[in-house]
Amino acid sequence: MAGQSNAAPVVIKRKKVVQGGGHHGGAWKVAYADFVTAMMAFFLLMWLLNATTEKQRKGLADYFNPTIPMNRVSGGGDGAFGGDSVFHDRTMTQTGTGAVDERATPENKARGERGETGEAAEEQARLEEVEKLLKARTGESMTMERLLRHIVTRITDEGLVIEIFDLPDVPLFLGDTDQPAPILPQIARLLAEVLPITTNRIAVSGHVRSYPITLIRNPAWDLSALRAQRMRELIESAGLPGERTQRISGFADRKPATPDPMAVRNNRLEVILLRKDR
Known part of the structure; x- marks a missing residue:
């Protein structure tokens, strides 16, 4: 034992091994x-x-x-x-x-969204009733079917628009005149039967297709106005009181119904049941 007193001490080194990339906290x-x-x-x-x-x-x-x-x-x-x-x-x-x-209270005078009043709702219901009555005529007879082929309806802010238009094989007027074809008086009598459901005033407007620009005189304005006037006469002669007519208008070819302004479909009449505020 005395002979080993000057021996060097034994040092043990422990090495820590870290595997992988280590812990990142899971923030990802x-x-x-x-x-x-x-x-x-x-x-x-x-x-x-x-x-x-x-x-x-x-x-x-x-x-x-x-x-x-x-x-x-x-x-x-x-x-x-x-x-x-x-x-x-x-x-x-x-x-x-x-x-x-x-x-609105008189002291505050608040203003908000206007609700539909009872009178306006009643008027809307009457316009819809006229529209439904026209559509309900479908299937009554072959004659009625032929008449209704010319009619479409829509409700707008102005009122109930009853649009009556030419078909390629059945025009409403004879040629480029205001003389009605046989089918137009029948349509007028049909309207005279359903329009008395309401007391709203009526507007009649005429529309025609565009004519070639090579014409010396364009008849569109005169013809559309004359046709509207003729339709008014037919409806009144079928029994609708004349005092219900509010206005007659001719729009020429300014409001085409199709992308093609010269299409026959643009020859049409519009009978409008006007709302009370129009």
């Missing part, structure tokens, strides 16, 4: 999850834009807008606004979006 997982969520929201938005109408998109936008209540009318609760919506004219400042103008 959070970033990836955020990316996937954002992509899902993006594709959902694209689908909604393609699958919904303009009115539905407006409703969705209002739902996610915290400043617009879902219902503009007063509620029945007793919360912060005492049962009234934030658009009530006695609750919020007058920004032009509260209440409706028919029921």
Whole structure:
């Protein structure tokens, strides 16, 4: 033992082996999850834009807008606004979006969206009834079927438009004149039967196809006005009171119904049941 007192000490080195790239905390997982969520929201938005109408998109936008209540009318609760919506004219400042103008309070005079009054709704129902009655004549007889081939209807802001047009094989007038073909008096009698459902005033307008520019004198203006006048005479002779006629108009070829201004389809008459405010 004494002979080994000057021996060098034994040193043991322990080497730590690190495998792989080490631990990174998993932050990339959070970033990836955020990316996937954002992509899902993006594709959902694209689908909604393609699958919904303009009115539905407006409703969705209002739902996610915290400043617009879902219902503009007063509620029945007793919360912060005492049962009234934030658009009530006695609750919020007058920004032009509260209440409706028919029921504005005299001290605030709020102005909002005009609701459809009972009179307007009743008038709309009468116009729709006339339209349905015309369409219901389909199938009554072969003669009625031939007449209704010439008629289409649509409801516009002006009123109920009853459009009567030429067919390639059956014109409403003889040539380029205002002399009615045999089918036009029959159509006039049909209109005289259904128009008395309402008391609305009537407007008659004439339209014709375009004529070649090589003509020395373009007959479109005179012809459209004469045909409208002739239609008025036929309807009145079929029994409709003359005092219901509000106006007669000739539009020449200025409002074509087809992309081809010279097409026969542009030869047409429009009998319009006017709304009360027209």
